[in-house]
Amino acid sequence: MLAGYAVHVENSRGRRFHEPSHAYRNDFQRDRDRVIHSRAFRRLEAKTQVFTRRYSDHFRNRLTHTIEVAQISRTIAGALGLNVDLVEALALVHDIGHPPFGHSGEKALDAAMREHGLSFDHNLHALRIVEDFEQRYAAFRGLNLTFEVREGIIKHSHDYNAREHPELAEYLLDQHPPLEAQLIDLTDEIAYNTADLDDGYEAHLLSLEDIRGGVPVFGLSLSEVEKTYPDAPDKLKFNEALKRMLDRFVGDLITNTQMQVKRAGVQTVDDVRGHSGRLAAFTPEVELERKQAKDFLYKSLYFSPSLASEKEDAERVVSDLFAFWMEDSSALPHYYQEKAEEESLPRVICDYIAGMTDHFILEQHTKYCGEIGQS
Ligand code: MG
Helix, strand or coil, rough: CCCCCCCCCHHCCCCCCCCCCCCCCHHHHHHHHHHHHHHHHHHHCCCCCCCCCCCCCCCCCCHHHCCCCCCHHHHHHHHHHHCCHHHHHHHHHHHCCCCHHHHHHHHHHHHHHHCCCCCCCHHHHHHHHHHHHHHCCCCCCCCCHHHHHHHHHHHCCCCCCCCCCCCHHHHCCCCCHHHHHHHHHHHHHHHHHHHHHHHHHHHHCCHHHHHHHHHHHHHHHHHHHHHHHHCCCCHHHHHHHHHHHHHHHHHHHHHHHHHHHHHHHHCCHHHHCCCCCCCCCCHHHHHHHHHHHHHHHHHHHHCCHHHHHHHHHHHHHHHHHHHHHHHCHHHHHHHHHHHHCCCCHHHHHHHHHHHHHHHEEEHHHHHHCCCCCCC
């Protein structure tokens, strides 16, 4: 069933520490399961995607977003003859390095680190989680994931420069990742562009007419739906139009990637790795539609005045706590005080904060810096 250009598990470069094979699961299936059983994965449930819990319990959080990315990725990988187990592991791990409070948290953490000449990057952080912070096994630190999963964590959404990141040399930075990893960034886009429209509509921050005007591909689907179901409630018309938009993106990614692979004459994973560019892509037409949807979401939702105060609070919570622990590292838990003897204090504080859930960091803020919004 697997295409020649798929990653075949028997050709995996393997794990850092040798482990006997499992009777019922191959190595990529085991990696997927190790991610699911990790603490960092469970904490995704209490991390903001776009909306905090203040809005509603049925909006996406980072865990349900992750599950949606995995669902979409499995469909696309299956249709392309790619390794579905590897794709699933990569999708489930793709956001594991995100700090609390979504992008506001990430921005504040990075800004705090930059004051010390350092930075925060969620992909690099994800690698540290699976290589070091997760402690589940007596024989080694981390999850001992296969090379292909670690490589995908680093390379799915970003091309790191080998000169700036000598520590990543083993991940073949001069080569593209396999198609299984290339897919993830695009399925992530499909998942959040559609889901954020859904949650934004449900939160009454976006109206049907706003979306129709700002996202032409949605507008076209909505006009079709209105003709077929003129009497349906607005929410169901909305759902139907959004589903058609999602299907269009997925279908386009499948057929266009197939065509690119064919046109490039790609037969093996090495061909994929050595090709001049990434092969997983939308057609230019759908790429434009994707960009329109994303631009609309930035303008009308992510930067909407309704979310502004919440984002400012989130940034303040992160920067206050960072500054507090920089001043008084004896207030850090013992484990992190010990780590600070081997690593720089800003890095240790950053790692601690990045692992927190939204409610845990708020609790810490109340404890050490006072209630947010009270000062
Ligand atoms: Mg994501």
